[in-house]
Amino acid sequence: DSGVTQTPKHLITATGQRVTLRCSPRSGDLSVYWYQQSLDQGLQFLIQYYNGEERAKGNILERFSAQQFPDLHSELNLSSLELGDSALYFCASSVESGRIPYEQYFGPGTRLTVT
Amino acid sequence: DAKTTQPPSMDCAEGRAANLPCNHSTISGNEYVYWYRQIHSQGPQYIIHGLKNNETNEMASLIITEDRKSSTLILPHATLRDTAVYYCIVRVDGAAGNKLTFGGGTRVLVKP
Numbered sequence: 299d300s301g302v303t304q305t306p307k308h309l310i311t312a313t314g315q316r317v318t319l320r321c322s323p324r325s326g327d328l329s330v331y332w333y334q335q336s337l338d339q340g341l342q343f344l345i346q347y348y349n350g351e352e353r354a355k356g357n358i359l360e361r362f363s364a365q366q367f368p369d370l371h372s373e374l375n376l377s378s379l380e381l382g383d384s385a386l387y388f389c390a391s392s393v394e395s396g397r398i399p400y401e402q403y404f405g406p407g408t409r410l411t412v413t
Numbered sequence: 414d415a416k417t418t419q420p421p422s423m424d425c426a427e428g429r430a431a432n433l434p435c436n437h438s439t440i441s442g443n444e445y446v447y448w449y450r451q452i453h454s455q456g457p458q459y460i461i462h463g464l465k466n467n468e469t470n471e472m473a474s475l476i477i478t479e480d481r482k483s484s485t486l487i488l489p490h491a492t493l494r495d496t497a498v499y500y501c502i503v504r505v506d507g508a509a510g511n512k513l514t515f516g517g518g519t520r521v522l523v524k525p
Contacts, residue, residue, distance in 0.1 A: 300456065331512065341457070341500075341515035354512055388456050392511065401447070402513060404456030 301325065302405035304389050310411045316377040319408045323370055323391030329353070330372040331392075331402060332364055336385035347372055348394070379412045386410075417501045422520040431488040433519055435501030438482040445504060446477060447513070448486045450497040457500065457515075460486065491523045 301324035311317055323330050332344040343356035347366035358364075361379075366372045376383060386409050390402040418436040425431040437446065448460040461468055461475045463484075468475045474487040488495055500518040504511070 343512040346512060356512055386454060401459040401462065406456050
């Protein structure tokens with residue numbers, strides 16, 4: 299158990315819909331990261347938040363957005379869903395973002411199926 | 414971040430040491446070598462990381478060559494539960510963020 303929790307575990311929805319994935323980081327971790335894992339693209343970094351502020355952006359679509367709240371939990375919002383958005387979405391957290399390398403701890407993921 | 418090259422798959426025998434190679438010939442002086450693994454579809458799990466010295470923890474050992482162009486992850490006594498995809502990642506930490514860039518990894522199958 300990494301200490302990172304994600305809800306829901308599974309999500310099935312239709313094309314065009316909007317969903318929200320939730321992540322609670324490990325206690326004390328200020329940074330939250332979102333990754334997408336699909337069969338054809340592998341594990342890809344989407345976005346990072348540090349203490350409520352966006353820190354880095356990866357290959358995140360404009361239809362996707364995220365935020366980190368004052369209690370440090372984070373939500374990833376996916377809208378206008380397409381079949382290709384079906385994937386595992388992982389959240390990870392680390393102590394802080396800076397010059398010292400801190401390992402990231404991953405949650406169990408949310409499996410999104412778009413039909 | 415420097416690109417890494419890993420063999421796509423390897424088998425090893427239960428109880429024996431598993432040596433997983435990784436090439437990162439374009440690594441620069443401030444880039445760290447990280448290893449993660451992913452068991453089935455679970456979230457990736459941190460194993461170990463290093464800059465230039467060899468490192469050891471309760472899970473594995475990391476051997477980095479003197480020129481830092483390659484490294485080897487050693488699982489000293491592989492068990493069936495070590496069957497997973499192992500990712501070697503090279504990254505710089507700093508103001509640009511701490512994203513992990515995953516490649517294809519090495520699919521390790523531990524056989525009884």
